[in-house]
Amino acid sequence: MKLRLLAAALAAGVAFGAQAAPRGLNIDDLVRLERVSSPAVSPDGSRVVFAVRSTDIEKDKGHTELWTLDLATPGAAPQQLTKGEANSSDPVWSPKGDAIYFLSARSGSSQVWRMPAGGGEAVQVTNLPLDVDTFRLSPQGDRLAVSMETFHDCADLACTVKRLESKDKQKANARTYNRMFVRHWSTWSDGRQGTLFSLALSADGKAGTELVNLSGALDGDVPSKPDGDNNDYSFSPDGKSIVFSIRIAGKSEPWSTNFDLYSVPVTGGVPRNLTEDNKAWDAGPVFSPDGKTLAYRAMRRPGFEADRYQIVLLDLASGKKRLLADKWDRSADSLQWSQDGQALYASAQDLGQHRIFKIALADGKPVPLSGEGSINSFDLRANKLVFTRNDLRSPAQLFTLGADGKPQQLTQFNASRLAEVRFGEPEQFSFKGAKGDTVYGYVLKPWNYEAGKKYPVAFLVHGGPQGSFGNSWSYRWNPEIYAGAGYAVVMIDFHGSTGYGQAFTDAISGDWGGKPLEDLKKGLAAAGSKYAFVDTKNACALGASYGGFMMNWIAGNWNDGFKCLVNHAGVFDQRSMYYSTEELWFVEWEFGAPYFKNSANAEKNNPANYVTKWKTPMLVLHGEKDFRISYSQGLSTFTALQRQGIESRLVVFPGENHHILRPANSVLWHQEVLGWLDKHLKK
Numbered sequence: 001m002k003l004r005l006l007a008a009a010l011a012a013g014v015a016f017g018a019q020a021a022p023r024g025l026n027i028d029d030l031v032r033l034e035r036v037s038s039p040a041v042s043p044d045g046s047r048v049v050f051a052v053r054s055t056d057i058e059k060d061k062g063h064t065e066l067w068t069l070d071l072a073t074p075g076a077a078p079q080q081l082t083k084g085e086a087n088s089s090d091p092v093w094s095p096k097g098d099a100i101y102f103l104s105a106r107s108g109s110s111q112v113w114r115m116p117a118g119g120g121e122a123v124q125v126t127n128l129p130l131d132v133d134t135f136r137l138s139p140q141g142d143r144l145a146v147s148m149e150t151f152h153d154c155a156d157l158a159c160t161v162k163r164l165e166s167k168d169k170q171k172a173n174a175r176t177y178n179r180m181f182v183r184h185w186s187t188w189s190d191g192r193q194g195t196l197f198s199l200a201l202s203a204d205g206k207a208g209t210e211l212v213n214l215s216g217a218l219d220g221d222v223p224s225k226p227d228g229d230n231n232d233y234s235f236s237p238d239g240k241s242i243v244f245s246i247r248i249a250g251k252s253e254p255w256s257t258n259f260d261l262y263s264v265p266v267t268g269g270v271p272r273n274l275t276e277d278n279k280a281w282d283a284g285p286v287f288s289p290d291g292k293t294l295a296y297r298a299m300r301r302p303g304f305e306a307d308r309y310q311i312v313l314l315d316l317a318s319g320k321k322r323l324l325a326d327k328w329d330r331s332a333d334s335l336q337w338s339q340d341g342q343a344l345y346a347s348a349q350d351l352g353q354h355r356i357f358k359i360a361l362a363d364g365k366p367v368p369l370s371g372e373g374s375i376n377s378f379d380l381r382a383n384k385l386v387f388t389r390n391d392l393r394s395p396a397q398l399f400t401l402g403a404d405g406k407p408q409q410l411t412q413f414n415a416s417r418l419a420e421v422r423f424g425e426p427e428q429f430s431f432k433g434a435k436g437d438t439v440y441g442y443v444l445k446p447w448n449y450e451a452g453k454k455y456p457v458a459f460l461v462h463g464g465p466q467g468s469f470g471n472s473w474s475y476r477w478n479p480e481i482y483a484g485a486g487y488a489v490v491m492i493d494f495h496g497s498t499g500y501g502q503a504f505t506d507a508i509s510g511d512w513g514g515k516p517l518e519d520l521k522k523g524l525a526a527a528g529s530k531y532a533f534v535d536t537k538n539a540c541a542l543g544a545s546y547g548g549f550m551m552n553w554i555a556g557n558w559n560d561g562f563k564c565l566v567n568h569a570g571v572f573d574q575r576s577m578y579y580s581t582e583e584l585w586f587v588e589w590e591f592g593a594p595y596f597k598n599s600a601n602a603e604k605n606n607p608a609n610y611v612t613k614w615k616t617p618m619l620v621l622h623g624e625k626d627f628r629i630s631y632s633q634g635l636s637t638f639t640a641l642q643r644q645g646i647e648s649r650l651v652v653f654p655g656e657n658h659h660i661l662r663p664a665n666s667v668l669w670h671q672e673v674l675g676w677l678d679k680h681l682k683k
Helices: 001-020 027-032 157-169 479-484 502-506 515-530 544-555 574-580 582-589 600-606 607-613 631-643 663-681
Strands: 037-040 047-056 063-069 086-093 099-104 112-116 134-137 143-151 192-199 233-235 241-247 261-264 282-287 295-299 310-315 321-324 331-339 343-350 351-362 364-368 374-381 384-391 393-400 408-409 426-433 439-445 455-461 488-493 536-544 564-568 618-623 648-653
Touching: 001 063, 037 086, 037 374, 037 393, 047 086, 047 295, 063 086, 086 134, 099 134, 099 310, 143 157, 143 233, 157 648, 233 282, 233 607, 241 282, 241 321, 261 282, 261 393, 282 331, 295 331, 310 331, 321 648, 331 374, 343 374, 393 455, 426 515, 439 479, 439 515, 455 479, 455 515, 455 544, 455 663, 479 488, 479 536, 479 663, 488 536, 515 536, 515 544, 515 582, 536 544, 544 564, 544 607, 564 663, 574 631, 582 600, 607 631, 631 648, 648 663
Parallel strands: 351 374, 455 488, 455 536, 536 564, 564 618, 618 648
Antiparallel strands: 037 047, 047 063, 086 099, 099 112, 134 143, 143 192, 233 241, 241 261, 282 295, 295 310, 310 321, 331 343, 343 351, 351 364, 374 384, 384 393, 393 408, 426 439, 439 488
16 A cells, blocks of 8 residues: 555656656656666677666566667667566676577576577576576686575585575574674675586577586685675686685684685686785786786775775786786776777776776876766777766766767666756865865755855765765765755765775774864865855755764764754764674774774764764664664664754664665655755755
8 A cells, every 4th residue: 555655646746747847856756767787788899788777666676677779870779678577687798799698587586598689588598496696608608607695515506495495494593603794784694605606508508407616615705795796706718717706704704805816617626816915805807808817906905995996917827916007096996808908997986976997008097088977887899888877967878988089878768757857056166174185075056046045955974984975876865856855965075085095085094083074064164155055054964874973973073063963874882883783894994903902993983972962953764674884873873862852853664774775765765854854944
């Protein structure tokens, strides 16, 4: 009944918008937008296949299908390839370009499927007793690499299936552990680990039944959890070996970031460690076209997940390594080789943008290609570069580089849905922040901006803390939602933010409440001074995760700055945070040591020590399945507010984790947040 009412309400919202144009972006729009991702260019560069996620309001979930676009015909319209009840995702071209492989659960479990490139009936490729989580196709098209969740002490998949069935039948349901992780992100561990296998394909593209376990000899997950994917492993160009990234678990997994790259023959054998000398994170292996060089990304400081990812070139014959673009003070996010093997393409955050760079091996000089906005993913085949790009006023669309070298838009998804929406105009600005450093931020005008008027302010504080609120589109913290509700929006990339050099990112560690707070104060003042429409005296601050920590910190250390606060999944007490979170390397790096060895720095940055100074009304929101920052932190915040008689409201989402993902819950979350702002800023 609730879902039907939601569907009706959203439909009514769209209909009403059509009669009352223009208007600002609203949450009804946001949850309904189609999301473009995962471009894969055909081997000859003539076509691209990609994924589009829509939202099924009635079922309260997303649904993903595959589309294709003719790149050889200017102005060609995208064509839908798949359609059905089950999702279709992760498209990959066959080496000849005559077929597309993809993941789908249309048979009842997640398996690899294959369909003709021009569309038609899909054929199931794998029929394994466990879900296939990720896969890759060998360059010759004769073998698959697949990852599945298995018990590593099982000799075959049947053993894992039998053990899971046995657990389901047990009347007692206690969880027992001898080591951490006992839970990670939003899931309690059941003892299974991600395992990488290979299996041969027949001439007609069907998978055989003989599985080769490639990573099971090692105690760890492939891909990594919770966010790993098939970029964690790669076939060699001759298809004879695979390199994968793995962290050995043992008893130190929760406080280790020591991922290494291992090479193993596709027919099985003992994995060989290629990066044993580096005790920090090694990731994203990609082979040069001739197979002689392995490029990958490497951090240098163990235990620090936000260290700079440098690009390493490994000569596979000699074992010698060298850094590419070692003077480039940016952190590479993904890599791909040029067709001639003379350059690498990399994406990286850069001064509030997220760009694609081309880096020639000869000089190591990064050359930006994509301009402003944010790149989600990209693919390069036959010298045809296709990427998804978004910015503050547009969700992701497909782009390519035109003849003039400038980005050229290929798709127009959501054009009709957003035709009547007037977006708030964004502008980047800078000011002198803590230590006299240049700090950047963004201001958005409200959608209905009129010169000479002042507007209440939504002051958004990003999480991470090593993150950024830059020129990008978001489905969780989208500043246009607040501009669409009539607010001016201010966002500051304070010390600790990414994309401004590693020293700037490093500056927050051990100083959560120092330089970042100073930047936020100076940034809001600078916005008010530069933009007359920004009413800094009529403002609310909002943030999640570290941003939620900052709401608690502001409550005790800047308690005359805002009329209200919104705290989603924020840290309240550093001591209980340390003992209840899962990835201990994070808190240990940020404050210098395990809490029980050195609590002074954590306590210096502990909001719980300042609750007697709180007086600002606060909305507290939390997901009950949030294991990164336990919902007990939200409860503690609410208790501190209520016990002191401070106006407050608590909203807990039982089925959500650190993020609010389900469409109906996202609608409710935004209703609560905007209602709280309206109550305190639009009296």
